[in-house]
Amino acid sequence: MALQVLTANRLRDGAVVYLSPDGSWVERVAAARAESAPEAVARLEAAGRAAVVAREVVEPYPIAVEQGEDGRLIPVRYRERIRAEGPSIRLQCDEEAA
Amino acid sequence: MPLIKHGRFAADLWTVYADDAPLQPDIPAVVSLARFLAQRAALTASALDLGVRLEPGEHPQALAEALDRLALVQLHFPSFTDGRAYSYARLLRQRYRYRGEVRAVGHVLRDQYLFMARAGFDAFETPPGETAQKWRQAVRAVGPAYQPAADDRRPVWAERRTHPERAPSQ
Amino acid sequence: MYRYDAFDAAFVRQRTEQFRDQVARRLSGELTEEEFKPLRLMNGLYLQLHAYMLRVAIPYGTLDSRQLRKLAHIARTYDKGYGHFTTRQNIQFNWPALVDVPSILEELAEVEMHAIQTSGNCIRNVTADHYAGAVAGEVEDPRIWAEIIRQWSSLHPEFSFLPRKFKIAVTGTTHDRAAVKLHDIGLVLTRDAAGAVGFQVLVGGGQGRTPMVAKTLRDFLPKERLLSYLEAILRTYNLLGRRDNKYKARIKILVHEVGIEEVRRLVEAEWEAIGRETSLDLPEAERARIAAHFAPPDLTPRPAEPPALVEALATHRPFRHWLRSNVKPHRTPGYAVVDVSLKPIGGAPGDMTDAQMEALADLADRHSLGEIRVSHAQNLVLPHVAREDLPALHRGLAAAGLATGNNRLVSDIIACPGLDYCALANARSIPIAQRISERFADLDRQADIGPLEIKISGCINACGHHHVGHIGLLGVDRKGEEAYQITLGGRADENAAIGRIVGPAFDADGAVAAVETIVETYLEERLGPDESFLAAVERLGLAPFKARLYPDKRAA
Numbered sequence: 001m002a003l004q005v006l007t008a009n010r011l012r013d014g015a016v017v018y019l020s021p022d023g024s025w026v027e028r029v030a031a032a033r034a035e036s037a038p039e040a041v042a043r044l045e046a047a048g049r050a051a052v053v054a055r056e057v058v059e060p061y062p063i064a065v066e067q068g069e070d071g072r073l074i075p076v077r078y079r080e081r082i083r084a085e086g087p088s089i090r091l092q093c094d095e096e097a098a
Numbered sequence: 099m100p101l102i103k104h105g106r107f108a109a110d111l112w113t114v115y116a117d118d119a120p121l122q123p124d125i126p127a128v129v130s131l132a133r134f135l136a137q138r139a140a141l142t143a144s145a146l147d148l149g150v151r152l153e154p155g156e157h158p159q160a161l162a163e164a165l166d167r168l169a170l171v172q173l174h175f176p177s178f179t180d181g182r183a184y185s186y187a188r189l190l191r192q193r194y195r196y197r198g199e200v201r202a203v204g205h206v207l208r209d210q211y212l213f214m215a216r217a218g219f220d221a222f223e224t225p226p227g228e229t230a231q232k233w234r235q236a237v238r239a240v241g242p243a244y245q246p247a248a249d250d251r252r253p254v255w256a257e258r259r260t261h262p263e264r265a266p267s268q
Numbered sequence: 269m270y271r272y273d274a275f276d277a278a279f280v281r282q283r284t285e286q287f288r289d290q291v292a293r294r295l296s297g298e299l300t301e302e303e304f305k306p307l308r309l310m311n312g313l314y315l316q317l318h319a320y321m322l323r324v325a326i327p328y329g330t331l332d333s334r335q336l337r338k339l340a341h342i343a344r345t346y347d348k349g350y351g352h353f354t355t356r357q358n359i360q361f362n363w364p365a366l367v368d369v370p371s372i373l374e375e376l377a378e379v380e381m382h383a384i385q386t387s388g389n390c391i392r393n394v395t396a397d398h399y400a401g402a403v404a405g406e407v408e409d410p411r412i413w414a415e416i417i418r419q420w421s422s423l424h425p426e427f428s429f430l431p432r433k434f435k436i437a438v439t440g441t442t443h444d445r446a447a448v449k450l451h452d453i454g455l456v457l458t459r460d461a462a463g464a465v466g467f468q469v470l471v472g473g474g475q476g477r478t479p480m481v482a483k484t485l486r487d488f489l490p491k492e493r494l495l496s497y498l499e500a501i502l503r504t505y506n507l508l509g510r511r512d513n514k515y516k517a518r519i520k521i522l523v524h525e526v527g528i529e530e531v532r533r534l535v536e537a538e539w540e541a542i543g544r545e546t547s548l549d550l551p552e553a554e555r556a557r558i559a560a561h562f563a564p565p566d567l568t569p570r571p572a573e574p575p576a577l578v579e580a581l582a583t584h585r586p587f588r589h590w591l592r593s594n595v596k597p598h599r600t601p602g603y604a605v606v607d608v609s610l611k612p613i614g615g616a617p618g619d620m621t622d623a624q625m626e627a628l629a630d631l632a633d634r635h636s637l638g639e640i641r642v643s644h645a646q647n648l649v650l651p652h653v654a655r656e657d658l659p660a661l662h663r664g665l666a667a668a669g670l671a672t673g674n675n676r677l678v679s680d681i682i683a684c685p686g687l688d689y690c691a692l693a694n695a696r697s698i699p700i701a702q703r704i705s706e707r708f709a710d711l712d713r714q715a716d717i718g719p720l721e722i723k724i725s726g727c728i729n730a731c732g733h734h735h736v737g738h739i740g741l742l743g744v745d746r747k748g749e750e751a752y753q754i755t756l757g758g759r760a761d762e763n764a765a766i767g768r769i770v771g772p773a774f775d776a777d778g779a780v781a782a783v784e785t786i787v788e789t790y791l792e793e794r795l796g797p798d799e800s801f802l803a804a805v806e807r808l809g810l811a812p813f814k815a816r817l818y819p820d821k822r823a824a
């Protein structure tokens with residue numbers, strides 16, 4: 001099985017988060033816990049369901065990731081890459097600040 | 099399922115029968131539309147208290163001629179997203195002038211009581227743990243009503259003329 | 269414009285409190301996400317790709333400067349300093365925290381705004397011509413009727429769980445700027461032979477997966493009977509609209525499947541029955557009360573060619589461009605209706621920063637009686653500007669980055685948020701719009717090309733109105749890659765038509781190049797500068813464009 005991490009949105013503010021090795025939810029995909037064995041991915045998903053019940057996150061699901069050249073985790077699908085990195089366009093407010 | 103009727107808890111005296119179950123004497127009976135139509139003569143001639151349960155897609159027009167004989171019409175929400183029963187309730191009240199109990203059954207959620215009460219429902223099979231107080235709060239959550247419906251709220255446009263400065267409170 | 273009385277204010281305040289309670293119940297675990305979702309959607313709160321998104325209604329596109337300042341304040345305080353104006357006269361905030369939303373709604377209520385029914389399977393924010401009350405030739409101001417519908421549809425006890433969402437648009441002129449033929453119900457104010465005012469009622473238009481142009485349900489409905497007739501249409505739809513397949517649940521499918529004659533028969537029968545039962549139609553006094561809020565401003569005619577304007581025209585090129593494309597005649601001589609572009613070259617269509625909102629609010633106070641409009645083309649409008657103020661207004665807009673003179677030109681692109689924000693998207697829309705806009709940056713070239721509406725959607729939901737773009741681009745997923753299907757010849761006006769697909773989809777680079785090829789083909793083939801792009805496509809058909817776009821497929 002390809003390498004997977006678990007993602008979700010945080011309930012309180014909607015932020016995109018990933019399940020980290022210590023069980024907390026972090027905003028950087030690079031800090032996520034990646035698994036490839038089916039049982040381990042199933043454990044990620046179970047942790048996600050528990051976090052939904054605990055009202056930490058909503059709509060958790062696993063996504064495929066790969067390791068970039070520097071070893072950092074990068075989502076495979078471009079949708080997830082945009083989700084991880086934010087809108088691909090320059091925001092108008094950035095423009096103003098520049 | 100706590101039953102709330104006219105804003106208070108009420109005992110549920112009715113039994114809903116499957117289409118092939120024999121009716122017990124002296125127990126108020128709710129039957130499906132199909133059974134009611136099939137056995138209409140016998141049912142209406144009996145001494146039983148009678149109710150009919152309508153599913154989405156079963157227009158109350160089918161009951162129009164028999165409503166005098168019915169003490170209860172249940173409108174079933176298989177899912178809260180299916181809103182046909184709101185139209186049925188208004189039709190029962192406003193077109194067929196039905197005065198008996200119109201009860202919401204099935205997927206009935208607190209945040210819908212207000213819509214249901216306004217559409218003409220007066221009885222609610224509520225989720226476990228519901229309280230009459232919460233029911234009342236939910237129905238009063240938004241006071242002003244912009245349109246006439248099947249309840250006794252006067253629409254805002256009528257209130258404006260009589261009490262131009264006074265808005266209803268929660 | 270309309271002002272809340274004590275009833276309207278209480279309604280919005282209580283609705284806000286109700287939502288505050290719903291959010292609290294969600295956070296405490298009393299409500300699951302499944303139960304909460306329809307409740308938050310009824311208040312315009314989505315969960316998008318990156319965060320929650322709050323969609324705030326701008327009823328029939330009318331705003332005042334105080335409200336625009338409040339939107340700026342919300343963008344700055346609760347969001348990342350900008351908002352996005354949509355094709356439905358709404359503004360979307362892309363980054364609010366769930367815990368803040370009740371406070372945002374409370375702040376909105378302070379300025380008579382809300383997010384009620386901006387989502388969900390209910391009657392959505394009612395839209396209207398963005399030039400309403402400012403241009404000549406109106407039968408009546410359509411906003412009077414849009415406000416009447418807004419009130420009637422608010423928390424409607426029967427129509428809040430419809431088979432699908434329901435959109436109503438109103439126009440007061442025969443030249444349609446509100447795309448009424450692409451709505452579930454379109455209302456065109458008109459007069460009968462005796463001069464009485466009423467509506468032509470259209471039904472069953474829409475975009476999405478199955479685009480359809482609305483059909484006429486009734487040629488003339490006396491205006492005072494509007495609400496009972498709408499109730500009859502909505503009830504017919506609520507009872508008979510399909511609920512087994514969400515892609516077949518809109519009223520357009522009902523009209524398509526049972527036929528317009530049958531829908532008409534059902535609606536008329538229902539209407540007659542309703543008429544016997546209750547009186548739903550507003551009394552004359554209430555109609556007059558609402559209409560009074562939209563009384564035309566008291567403007568005295570001013571000089572049409574004031575010296576300041578003549579001088580600016582002679583000396584300032586950007587002003588000339590802007591005057592030619594963004595300034596439209598007002599009903600009062602010496603005044604103008606000004607389109608404020610939210611499409612700077614290379615910008616994100618419809619986005620506006622907090623600072624820009626505040627600058628525009630100031631300019632509206634100074635030059636447009638404090639009034640602002642929001643158009644479905646994701647631009648804003650200052651509806652009442654004296655022509656002698658135009659040079660000063662232009663300077664003010666330019667300082668805020670709002671003076672691009674490209675109204676209805678090739679860089680005035682409609683684009684939905686697409687995959688940069690939207691959880692449903694197949695492909696990005698905004699970067700494509702930005703690149704096309706950069707290719708055609710030169711305003712002289714744009715003016716030479718003439719009116720050309722490009723519309724881009726990131727998926728088949730068609731929020732970017734691609735079906736009715738003169739050139740439409742639809743984002744599709746082609747084996748995990750973003751790709752764009754191009755249509756030509758769509759239009760959203762009184763002659764509404766659905767664009768036709770030219771051929772296989774292009775990748776992002778290919779799509780941008782294809783738009784340029786299409787424009788070049790038009791320039792070569794047109795009979796002269798007076799033949800618009802749309803007229804040329806209608807005359808030529810797709811063949812010459814296909815031949816240039818797909819040179820290998822000779823028989824396309």
Ligand code: SF4
Nearest residue numbers: 684690693726727731
């Ligand atoms: S058209 Fe699709 S991608 Fe664009 S905003 Fe609508 S749903 Fe999202």
